[in-house]
Amino acid sequence: MSTASVPLPNWISYGVLPVLNLLVAFFISGLVVWSIGENPFQALKLLIEGALGRGEAIGFTLFYTTSFIFTGLSVAVAFHAGLFNIGSEGQAYVGGLGAALVALALDHYVPWYVTMPFAVIGAALFGAAWAFIPAWLQAKRGSHVVITTIMFNFIAAALMVYLLVNVFIVPGKMAPETRTFLPGGQLPKLDWLMALFGMKLGPAPFNVSFIIALVMCYLVWLLIWRSKLGYEMRTLGISPSAAVYAGIPYSRTVIIAMLISGGLAGMMALNPVMGASARLQVEFVAGAGFVGIAVSLMGRSHPLGIVFAAFLFGILYQGGADLSFEMPNITREMIVVIQGLVILFAGALEYMFRPAVVRIYQTLSGK
Amino acid sequence: MTPHPAIELAGIDKSFGAVHANKNINLTVAKGSIHGIIGENGAGKSTLMSILYGFYQADRGEIRIDGKPITIRDSQTAIASGIGMVHQHFMLVENFTVLENVMLGAEGGQLLAKGVAGARKELKRLEAEYGLDVDPDAIIEELPVGKQQRVEILKALYRGAEILILDEPTGVLTPAEADHLFRILKVLRDQGKTILLITHKLREIMAITDEVSVMRRGEMVATRKTAETTVEELAELMVGRRVLLRVEKGEAQPGKVLLSVKNLTVKDSRGVTMVDDVSFDVREGEILGIAGVAGNGQSELLEAIAGIRKPTSGEILIDGQPVAGLDPARLRELGLAHIPEDRHHMGLVLKFEEYENSVLGYHRDPRYGRGALLDLDAIRKDAEEKIAKYDIRPPNPRLKTANFSGGNQQKIVVAREIERDPKMLIIGQPTRGVDIGAIEFIHRRIVEMRDAQKAVLLVSVELDEIRSLSDRIIVMFAGKVVGEATPDAGEQALGMMMAGAV
Ligand SMILES: Nc1ncnc2c1ncn2[C@@H]1O[C@H](COP(=O)(O)OP(=O)(O)OP(=O)(O)O)[C@@H](O)[C@H]1O
Ligand SMILES: [Mg+2]
Numbered sequence: 001m002s003t004a005s006v007p008l009p010n011w012i013s014y015g016v017l018p019v020l021n022l023l024v025a026f027f028i029s030g031l032v033v034w035s036i037g038e039n040p041f042q043a044l045k046l047l048i049e050g051a052l053g054r055g056e057a058i059g060f061t062l063f064y065t066t067s068f069i070f071t072g073l074s075v076a077v078a079f080h081a082g083l084f085n086i087g088s089e090g091q092a093y094v095g096g097l098g099a100a101l102v103a104l105a106l107d108h109y110v111p112w113y114v115t116m117p118f119a120v121i122g123a124a125l126f127g128a129a130w131a132f133i134p135a136w137l138q139a140k141r142g143s144h145v146v147i148t149t150i151m152f153n154f155i156a157a158a159l160m161v162y163l164l165v166n167v168f169i170v171p172g173k174m175a176p177e178t179r180t181f182l183p184g185g186q187l188p189k190l191d192w193l194m195a196l197f198g199m200k201l202g203p204a205p206f207n208v209s210f211i212i213a214l215v216m217c218y219l220v221w222l223l224i225w226r227s228k229l230g231y232e233m234r235t236l237g238i239s240p241s242a243a244v245y246a247g248i249p250y251s252r253t254v255i256i257a258m259l260i261s262g263g264l265a266g267m268m269a270l271n272p273v274m275g276a277s278a279r280l281q282v283e284f285v286a287g288a289g290f291v292g293i294a295v296s297l298m299g300r301s302h303p304l305g306i307v308f309a310a311f312l313f314g315i316l317y318q319g320g321a322d323l324s325f326e327m328p329n330i331t332r333e334m335i336v337v338i339q340g341l342v343i344l345f346a347g348a349l350e351y352m353f354r355p356a357v358v359r360i361y362q363t364l365s366g367k
Numbered sequence: 368m369t370p371h372p373a374i375e376l377a378g379i380d381k382s383f384g385a386v387h388a389n390k391n392i393n394l395t396v397a398k399g400s401i402h403g404i405i406g407e408n409g410a411g412k413s414t415l416m417s418i419l420y421g422f423y424q425a426d427r428g429e430i431r432i433d434g435k436p437i438t439i440r441d442s443q444t445a446i447a448s449g450i451g452m453v454h455q456h457f458m459l460v461e462n463f464t465v466l467e468n469v470m471l472g473a474e475g476g477q478l479l480a481k482g483v484a485g486a487r488k489e490l491k492r493l494e495a496e497y498g499l500d501v502d503p504d505a506i507i508e509e510l511p512v513g514k515q516q517r518v519e520i521l522k523a524l525y526r527g528a529e530i531l532i533l534d535e536p537t538g539v540l541t542p543a544e545a546d547h548l549f550r551i552l553k554v555l556r557d558q559g560k561t562i563l564l565i566t567h568k569l570r571e572i573m574a575i576t577d578e579v580s581v582m583r584r585g586e587m588v589a590t591r592k593t594a595e596t597t598v599e600e601l602a603e604l605m606v607g608r609r610v611l612l613r614v615e616k617g618e619a620q621p622g623k624v625l626l627s628v629k630n631l632t633v634k635d636s637r638g639v640t641m642v643d644d645v646s647f648d649v650r651e652g653e654i655l656g657i658a659g660v661a662g663n664g665q666s667e668l669l670e671a672i673a674g675i676r677k678p679t680s681g682e683i684l685i686d687g688q689p690v691a692g693l694d695p696a697r698l699r700e701l702g703l704a705h706i707p708e709d710r711h712h713m714g715l716v717l718k719f720e721e722y723e724n725s726v727l728g729y730h731r732d733p734r735y736g737r738g739a740l741l742d743l744d745a746i747r748k749d750a751e752e753k754i755a756k757y758d759i760r761p762p763n764p765r766l767k768t769a770n771f772s773g774g775n776q777q778k779i780v781v782a783r784e785i786e787r788d789p790k791m792l793i794i795g796q797p798t799r800g801v802d803i804g805a806i807e808f809i810h811r812r813i814v815e816m817r818d819a820q821k822a823v824l825l826v827s828v829e830l831d832e833i834r835s836l837s838d839r840i841i842v843m844f845a846g847k848v849v850g851e852a853t854p855d856a857g858e859q860a861l862g863m864m865m866a867g868a869v
Contacts, residue, residue: 227739231723231730238718244675245705245713246728247696359440362424 008354008361014305018298018346020353022312025345029338038329050322051315055194057322059204063276064288065307065314066206069213070268071292072310073220074261076301078145080224081257082237087134087149088265089289090156091127095266096273097160098126100168100178100280103273107185115185119274120212120267127266128259130156135258139251145258153289164282177281187275207275209267216264217303223260233257265289294343309346316342371434373398373530373561374419379428381414383770386761388414390585392428396578401552401562403572403593405605406582407802408774409760412565415582416532419563420452421445432530451523452532455539455773455800456711457515459507465518466490466503469525486525493524497554511662513544520551530561535773537566538800541660541828549575567774567802569598581605606804616814619838621650625822626672626703626791631681631691633667641667643846644681649791654813654823656837656854658830660865664846665826666708669795672824673705674698675713685791699728702790706780706797708826714780715768722750722764725783753782757808773800778809785812792816793824798832810836830861 030040051061071088078085085091102122106115134148164176187208191201224230236243236253243250272284291313298312299305320335345352374396381389388411396402406412417423419430421439429436432448439445445452459468466486474482490503499521501514510518516536523531533552537545552562552575566572572579573593580590581604589604602610626649633642642664649655659665670676672683674695683691685701695705707713715724726735726746735749736742750764757778759771768776777800784792797813798806813836817823827833833840833854840852844867852861 222740226741226743228730228736228741229739231741234719235716235727239712239716241712242714242716242727245673245695245707246730247674247694247699249694249696362440 008358012357012361014300017353017357020357021345021349022342024353025338025342028345029341032334032337032341033330036329036334038327043323043327043330046326047319047323048315049319050326051319054202055199056202056204057318058199059194059201059206061311061314061318062206062210063204063271063314064317065310066210066213066271066275067268067288068291068295068310068313069217069306070264070271071289072295072299072306073213073216073292073303074263074265074268074289075292075296076299076303076306077220077224077233077264078257078261079296079301080230080237081233081253082240083138083254083257083261084146085131085149085258085261085265086146086293087131087152087289088261088268088292089285089287090149090153091130091262091265092268092285092289093153093156093160094130095123095127095263096269096280096284097163098122098124098266099269099273100181103181103185104178107182110184112184112186112188116187116208119185119187119270123266123269124263125266127269128263130266131258131262132255135255135262138258139254157283161282164280168280175281178279181274181278185274186278187270189275205272205276207271209271209275212267212270214307216267217307220264221303229253229256265292268292291339294346297343298346312342313339370398371431372396373400373433374563375429375431375434376415376419377429377431379415379418379425379430381411381418381423381425385763387585389418389425392582392587394580394587394590396561396563398433398561399556399559400577401556401564401575403576403579404563404565404582405567405569405572405579405601407584407605407804408778408800409584409772410582410605410802411585412582413534413772416452416534416563416565419445420450420532446526446528449527449529450532451520451526451528451530453516453519453523453534453536455535457519459515459518461508462506464504464506465501465510465521468507468518469503469522473526489525490521493521496558497524497551499524499551511544512539513541513547516540516544516548517551528560530563531555532563532565534565535567535800536564537568537571539661541662542830543660545571567800567806569601569803572601573598583607602803605802610803611807612803614810614814614835616836617818619653619817620820621653621838622820623651624648625651625686626793626824627682627684627687628668628672629682629684631668631671631683632679633664633671633676634679635667640679641846642671642678645843645846645848646681647841647848649822649824651790651822652817652820653838654817654825654836656833656840657824657826657843658833658840658861658865659826659828659843661828663843665843666795668843669705669708669793669824669826672793673703673707695728696731699787699789704784704787704789704792706784706792706794708795708799710776710780715776717767717769719768720765721754721759721768721771721779722747724768724779725750725753725764727783729783729787753779753786756786757782758805774802774805777801778805781809781812785816789821791822791824793826795826796828797825798827798829830858830865834858834861 033040033043050057052058074088075085099119099122102119103115134145134152137143137148138145168178169176170179189201189207194201232248232253235246235248268288273280295306295309295313298309316339324330324332324335372395376392376394379389379392392415404412418425421441421444430439437448470482470486487503494500499517501517507515536548556562576593578590579593581588629646631642631645635641657665667676671678674693678691682689735746747764754762759775759778797809813823825836837854840854841848842850842864850864
């Protein structure tokens with residue numbers, strides 16, 4: 001009650017509040033950096049430079065951004081239907097299998113742009129398939145999707161290690177990974193795009209999947225706000241009883257929403273598997289699925305917000321890696337703490353400052 | 368020196384964007400009186416009360432309580448100034464006991480045990496003083512609505528309220544519960560409390576208020592001593608024209624049976640039989656009214672017919688075709704439209720914009736978009752037409768539905784279902800929370816549906832509404848049909864049946 005019900009203009013809800021949350025997260029991170037005896041302003045400068053300083057840095061930042069857009073969209077789509085999909089991590093992992101199988105099958109015969117659409121479909125299908133069982137259990141048996149998708153993350157990890165170690169491994173090699181794809185199974189880098197801005201990409205793995213991610217943003221927007229299915233998903237997500245009244249079938253809508261969510265998570269694999277390393281490796285998802293939860297929360301489940309939030313986390317990932325390299329006192333774990341703080345303030349505590357902002361707004365607008 | 372009035376509002380002004388909800392409102396409420404506030408849907412009554420209770424801040428104007436000007440920033444300030452509010456949608460924790468709910472947020476210290484003992488004593492005292500009897504250890508969700516409302520009143524009094532605001536308190540009550548509420552309010556007044564009562568039922572205004580103020584389109588247009596005014600005058604002040612307080616309709620021309628219910632039994636989620644072996648027919652061109660005290664199975668019956676709840680046994684036939692167990696989407700295709708009792712949980716998605724709700728349940732219709740996409744232009748145009756035809760205010764299809772006043776929300780649902788031109792219409796509480804002008808309008812629409820040879824099934828706890836609209840009446844009690852009557856049956860006779868005494 002009290003201030004929670006007071007309406008605020010959009011520019012405050014979607015502009016001032018997120019920025020404020022972000023500033024506080026940075027401020028506390030600054031305190032942490034200061035407490036271990038480093039200069040927080042220096043650290044911030046290194047972080048920004050590391051993420052945006054040169055063409056190569058930007059290339060890495062955008063590479064991470066791409067992965068986070070996919071997983072952020074994945075979480076958002078399920079969320080609109082009232083489902084909390086914690087399983088993007090596992091769905092992306094299995095999606096990699098779909099992408100790799102297509103690449104391995106076609107790279108000898110056709111150029112990349114022929115492989116690409118099949119790889120997109122393969123990754124999406126495998127990701128969706130991994131989401132299907134939790135979806136079915138939720139729809140038909142009422143097993144909570146949060147629990148089942150977490151369990152499926154573990155199963156995915158075990159399954160993929162098994163497959164890579166026992167099935168896909170190149171005979172005679174130690175590393176549990178597939179053979180390297182030929183160019184016909186790789187997604188080319190976007191160095192021409194960087195060149196347009198007068199920058200050099202260098203070895204950074206920024207690739208065509210970024211464009212696929214942006215296309216998916218548009219398609220998700222179309223799905224959620226312009227399609228009949230999206231309308232049904234939103235109705236179900238906001239008011240399950242109104243959905244019953246409107247004759248919106250619960251099971252079907254839940255399952256489809258989860259399949260789309262899983263499909264989007266699966267497509268994330270295109271970026272590291274076909275765009276960067278050109279082979280399927282263990283643990284290539286590296287937490288991007290979980291970052292997707294934060295990205296979706298911060299981006300308010302809107303594709304545009306997700307792009308911004310994904311970019312922010314891209315900066316934190318890339319800049320953070322650089323920072324821990326330049327300031328050995330700030331370890332990799334430290335960076336994880338800082339990312340955690342951003343998630344905490346921007347996602348979980350998003351309403352913490354609202355009452356105060358409401359007061360200030362009321363005072364300033366003379367009410 | 369005369370005592371200060373309990374409440375003085377001076378020049379209160381409030382806008383929501385383009386909507387000017389309160390315009391320069393002045394209001395004086397004497398201490399120890401019951402003051403009624405009436406007005407059309409969207410006139411700004413709830414907004415004014417929300418300002419007094421600190422939900423909204425006025426853009427301009429002054430609030431004086433007991434002569435002292437105060438700024439009410441939020442509900443805490445309101446409570447500290449002795450203002451309590453009973454919301455139409457109760458703000459109770461369903462699985463807490465009465466005592467726990469009353470204490471919530473006013474526990475008095477870190478240790479619960481001490482507070483509990485104190486609260487129990489205080490509750491006893493309030494009960495004795497005002498006749499507000501509820502078992503302190505009862506669980507909220509097991510209490511009937513009337514008692515839940517009493518808990519809301521107790522909550523306010525426990526926090527030391529001297530002024531009590533009730534926004535449409537009787538909309539959800541049975542007549543007996545409403546009578547009981549009024550007895551409580553009178554006791555409260557006689558003990559010196561001040562009461563502000565919003566209602567659409569002029570009968571209630573005449574029965575218990577001392578003074579009544581009328582709002583129209585954001586303005587306070589008149590204040591009268593209740594003893595010196597009449598229902599007709601109030602109605603005219605509210606709407607700005609004369610209102611027909613009776614339904615005009617000709618003879619029904621019933622045709623063939625369209626909707627037929629045979630030996631229908633429905634159990635609720637706990638396995639309790641709510642509808643027990645019910646049978647009836649509705650013909651085209653007639654309105655069949657189901658009378659009964661709320662909670663006697665009418666809601667479950669409607670939900671079963673609408674496909675929302677699976678019947679346990681029995682048959683439902685549309686045009687002779689069995690339809691029991693079909694889903695609501697399929698039933699809509701067969702020409703069944705449903706105005707649900709509970710607009711907030713079923714009929715509307717409150718977070719949607721108005722136009723999105725104007726197609727709820729019909730969103731798959733090709734006229735709102737071929738293929739997979741919605742044709743938003745077509746939907747908005749359609750919504751605008753309904754808004755114009757049903758005088759939904761404000762006339763903005765892009766406004767969030769939650770921001771429409773209660774009565775206008777109801778009109779959104781009614782417009783959607785009637786404008787589909789269905790073959791059968793089943794209606795639960797069509798005019799709950801709707802102003803008299805709009806009641807007249809909705810009633811006329813329902814009669815028009817009948818005259819267009821549609822089959823209409825009407826459930827209402829308002830006996831007046833049932834009697835003035837129906838061509839035939841059946842009475843439900845404890846899940847069974849206990850009798851059938853014609854609309855000219857006396858109120859007494861119907862009342863006896865509704866109480867299960869026949
Ligand atoms: N938060 C809001 N944002 C925008 N408009 C609002 C908001 N709250 C109320 N309104 C508008 O202000 C006007 C007054 O609404 P209010 O709820 O006070 O009416 P009311 O007199 O209580 O009507 P009813 O009898 O139907 O409950 C309406 O036009 C309504 O749509
Ligand atoms: Mg109201």
